[in-house]
Amino acid sequence: MEKKIEEDHHHHHHHHQEQQKEEFKSIKNTETKIEHQELQQQISQASSSSSSSSHMANLVTSSDHHHHQLELAGNNINLSSIFDTPISSLPFPYSYFEDHSTNNPNSFLDLLRQDHHQFASSSNSSSFSFDAFPLPNNNNNLFFTDLPLPHHQPATTKAESSEVVNTTPTSPNSTSVSSSSNEAANDNINKEATVKDQEEGDQQDQKGTKPQLKAKKKNQKKAREARFAFLTKSDIDNLDDGYRWRKYGQKAVKNSPYPRSYYRCTTVACGVKKRVERSSDDPSIVMTTYEGQHSHPFPMTPRGHIGMLTSPILDHGATTASSSSFTIPQPRYLLTHQHHQPYNSMYNNSLSMINRSSSDGTFVNPGSTSFPGYGYDMSQASTSTSSSIRDHGLLQDILPSQIRSDTINTQTKEEDKK
DNA sequence: CGAGTTTGACCAGCGC
């Protein structure tokens, strides 16, 4: 069954990608989301109660040829409502979303890049560090911490997820701003295999025997790295983020026709992982989840060149999973399936960020590791309330419910068929 | 030949 699904997927995907190749050149509107996902589960099970729900919020900017502009979910959601805070106090200047040409180096993404650059050279950067921005203040317990937070909610408690319902279907030209918390997401998180310390992880990766693995897993359980997810509206699965990745696995995802791919950073001693998965609800959305923090600022290989700060797209001839630049892991669109695409299309994306917080509304920020691998500290927006959410696999962890909502009915029907 | 991908097998955690 799994296999069939996967085959179907491959088939579909193949077709999709071929189609995409044709279409890509003429893509005028692409929508990218960057999600910031914080997982509070860096906790050992021993010390944690169990699980927690999470809140997340994401911003999506849409861009067309000439504009980067913030739109609101279904055009009917106010950003302020998402953050429960005036836009002016969002973790980033609202103007970053406004009217930036897609090729404008001063776009939001570029700012991020630049900031990262600075960050890489100085931990004390006062530039675009997200934690430097005022946080939404609707919760009394907003704070950032390097410390792992205990889970507050049993995995079995399908409780809150907060979401802003987007009644407008996602389209290439539409964007959404949403917040959601989703508990099944936590389920997923809780289920996920332990993520060791970067060093540990690396060592383990290179270690050998299965008995060893077993023993290790048993003993060291649950020290999980914060995760960080980016939603990208793109036909490309594997988005170039400037780092080099080696694929080490692929799995069919429950309730999704699309497989999830697992990658590890190829840099020695860097245990960062990422998962790439396409939304089953909106196949145009690719979710990339990063886990861990790069121990190296830039790709340390001949393929990666440093120094494309303002125009990180120039190496569009790069092969495989990465090339140059660093920064926020996102729309370079240079990956395997796509490095032949005209690079100006790569900028036709918008971003959103989603962060996770614990069930009590506490925002969790791994502090110095808050933007795993990128040196960012991201603040997050808060959310409202929730509704139960079905299992969407990893995507459910991160994908805002409203993004899913527009297809949920369809999906339900499909599932009924099964 | 090295680097990266594919893919079936294995394992752990969880719910029933």
Place this chain on the structure above:
DNA sequence: GCGCTGGTCAAACTCG
């Protein structure tokens, strides 16, 4: 205990 699912391993394979 069993089945399901997510995550990882590692041999075989592909590619440049």
